[in-house]
Amino acid sequence: MESIDTELAARIRHDIVLGNYGEEERISEARLCDTHNVSRTPVRLALRMLEHEGLIRRSEGRGYFVNAPKVNDVLQAVQVRGHLESLAARLMAQSPGRHNTLPILEAAIDEIDRLVSAGTMNDVSIRAMQKQNAVFHKTILDCCGNDFIGFTCSRISHMPMLEVGAMVFDRQVLSTKEGKERSNFRLQLGNSQHKVIFEAIQSGDVVRAEGVMREHSNTMVEYIKVFEKRNEELTIKDLIGYSGISVTRHERAETAQETVI
Amino acid sequence: MESIDTELAARIRHDIVLGNYGEEERISEARLCDTHNVSRTPVRLALRMLEHEGLIRRSEGRGYFVNAPKVNDVLQAVQVRGHLESLAARLMAQSPGRHNTLPILEAAIDEIDRLVSAGTMNDVSIRAMQKQNAVFHKTILDCCGNDFIGFTCSRISHMPMLEVGAMVFDRQVLSTKEGKERSNFRLQLGNSQHKVIFEAIQSGDVVRAEGVMREHSNTMVEYIKVFEKRNEELTIKDLIGYSGISVTRHERAETAQETVI
DNA sequence: TCACCTTATTTGGGATCCCAAAGTCAAGCT
DNA sequence: AGCTTGACTTTGGGATCCCAAATAAGGTGA
Known part of the structure; x- marks a missing residue:
């Protein structure tokens, strides 16, 4: 504590x-x-x-x-975080020692694939996906060679949905069958972006790694904007942020508490 | 106080x-x-x-x-800051209301031009250039539409040379006539990048604005790396960071103290 | 009745005090 | 002689106290 x-x-x-x-x-x-x-x-x-x-x-x-943050503040912050992640992806793609950590990314991608294919969008599986998502993003930050990027990201994650690898859902969307299916598709799409990022990093395609990572981050921005359009007076409270840190190298027990916000 | x-x-x-x-x-x-x-x-x-x-x-x-920071930490931080600034440049280039603030950028560019042309690389003129440099960079951060970028930049500027618009010199380089000429040329080059950034923002060329701004920031990284190559055990102490905030909208008296570090 | 001055209260900054935890050293036991 | 265990000391966290500044309220004079 x-x-x-x-x-x-x-x-x-x-x-x-x-x-x-x-x-x-x-x-x-x-x-x-x-x-x-x-x-x-x-x-x-x-x-x-x-x-x-x-x-x-x-x-x-x-x-x-x-100074209560508005949804727009979250959007701006996500944009900044995404931009930093894209830098990390680029740096990792040009790092000579990246091949040692590629298996970690691959394992995370495979695990998400497995979970998405199962299609059970319950709390447990979502949290498992979130964990792998966090592994993917954190690994890139940790292994890009510029520790200051990860440091900066950690300094700006005041809210659960701003944590690296956090996933955001509409509060209502997960309650309906149709909404679950849509969310599942979204995750599938996101993971295919992961694959492209992985390949770009693997092959040393710096431009592509940066570009796709940026696009990947932008997905969340667009997703929230859709909410905003549908619900005029959207507040941060209406978003569910699945976060929860894990995989620190101190191997502390999974403190992935539910940070419904 | x-x-x-x-x-x-x-x-x-x-x-x-x-x-x-x-x-x-x-x-x-x-x-x-x-x-x-x-x-x-x-x-x-x-x-x-x-x-x-x-x-x-x-x-x-x-x-x-x-946890004393090393030169490498400064390099990493400058890279992060530059990347954030490039995002700001891109956003400003695609902002519809950018034309109102373009004159500020232009004035800063012209003033730096004037000072560089004079060629008097003394403390006063350097500080004047630094101030205009800060105006240029801060204006872009302030008017890009994403306030969180500027916020993040302000959070990571723990050291004088990390402040937005700060200029870095080698401690010895300014003591010789030849070094002064080289520095003057460097500033001239930097200001020509300013011009390109200005034009890209003006014409709404988002890709170019981002790219040149990144290159502009990268210049400082390369400059420090040259020092590092020349002086194996370079410490932060060997760098002079001309910084000093000004032009806050509260119009407080210029607190541009010398932050020789 | 309104404006201004004075006083009282609220509030935050700084200083000091107390306590628990951890490191250190020494003495005694094996 | 080496190890262990005890007390002592150092250090940081938390609580309380004091003070200055600012706001708010009430009273008095024009």
Whole structure:
């Protein structure tokens, strides 16, 4: 378990993203102290953290104000993350030592293929796919030769759907049979992009690796935009972000909690 | 003036980057307290900030350790920043409202041209050029339509040479007449890239805008690599980062301090 | 009645205190 | 002599206290 302030920051962040605080609401240290039963020290550390992330802003002399992110912010962030991933793909495609890690990518692709073919779009299988998806994307970030890319990505993933390898679903879409089929198709399409990326990296086709990865990331942007078009007042709350880190090299037990947001 | 912890963080950061702490050195709260004559509260806030930036790491239960950045880290960061800027250039090139801000870019280009033509490579003129350079780059970030790009860039500029629009020089190169001429030529070349970027954005040539901006950023990478080749054990200390923010829309007085690092 | 000044209260920043955990050193036992 | 175990010390996390600044409210004078 992390220290109190980290966990506290996560809770407040969760509340802000979920919209429990209302736009522009004032947020006071004292309030947080007694709602979460902690002292002011960890509260201040947590608030500093959130300020750094842009989720709250500290007014010159007087208190903190919520800066609730909108769907558009998520879109922008996903675009940035995708662009960084495309750089990673390009660098990995021109890295001489890439062949050692290619099997990891291949295994992830195969596993997703297997899960998609099964067609059981339940929570367990989706989480399994998400895990493999995260493996695929994280591996590219880790093995591209520029550690700063992964570092930057980790700094900007304040929300579950911004984590590398996260998958986003509409909250309602998974409840209907037709929606499940559509989602399944989407995943199938995504994995075929994975295959192209894999081949481009393997053969050292830097341009293609970068381009397809960009397109791959753009898919999520387009997907969310479709929601936006269908539902005028879409909020972040309406999206389900399947995230959950895993496969750290410390081999810690899978902390893939459900981050429904 | 910012609050104490921010300023304290800047000082510690400065020390770390300058190499005053030695690789892997332990760093204690108490020590910092009496060397900087402050209490532990701001020290802890500052250390948290630096930990977040990756300049120190917090060992599980025991103290902080310095994570001094190497030249290679700077190279990686510059590459990331450049890649983000290339995205911004592309987005701006396809933004319909870009024509309103084009004059700003043009003015910056002209001013740099004027300064380069004068050929006086003294501290004042270099700083003036740096300022216009920052204007150019910041304008693109601000007007590309994706605010998250600029946000991300601001989050990763822990060091002076990582700030948007910063210019880097070798510490010795500016001391000789021949070095000054070479630097002047480099700036001239850079500004001609500015012109190409400007024209690409103006005409809506998204591919060219992105490509040239990437190349433009890559110039700094190559420049530093030349140093590295010439001087085997190059440290960050050997680089001069001309930075200094300005032109915020709050129109605060130019805080362009010399950040020789 | 309105404006301005004064006072009281809210709020955040900084300092100090306390405590638990981990590292260190030394002494005693095998 | 080497290993183990105990106490001591160092260090960081959390809680509480104090203070300055700013806002808000109330009262007084024009």
